[in-house]
Amino acid sequence: MSHPATDRSVERHFASFREFYPYYLSEHENRTCRRLHFAGTSLVIGVILAAIVRGNPMWLLLAPLAGYGFAWVGHFFFEKNKPATFKHPLYSFIGDWVMYWDVLRGKIPF
Incomplete structure (x- = not known):
């Protein structure tokens, strides 16, 4: 049984x-996608x-383009999903910066 925070078949609110971030991380399981996010940020x-x-x-x-x-190359070509920013723009923006910081601190594998 899938976890409700990470189930991609259900639209979440x-x-x-804090509730969103585990979902955000589940949308960034592919290492290349995370690396592209890190490079873009x-x-x-x-x-x-x-x-x-x-x-x-x-x-x-140039900031939005970078x-x-x-990030979108990472999602469309490596993660094979739609960026969470399409449905959750503010939380996704925050999530990117938190994930960046978590990578820098070694909490998330790079």
Whole structure:
């Protein structure tokens, strides 16, 4: 029997991010997908830093492309699922940053 937080056949409604995060991780079981997320999030950080250092906010236009571009390649070609951001945009955005931090701390295999 599947766990309700990870069952992909049931559309879920989450009362909190704490409830959502196990589902989010279940959508990122493929190592290449996680690595692409990590690369995209790292690029987002780089783009934000470039915007600050150069004093040019136009750099920020690249942030969504870097973040979502890498993530969506990971989902469509490696994880073979639809990104959670389509149904849970805010929690997914937060989830990406929490997963990034968890990878940095060694809590999630890279």
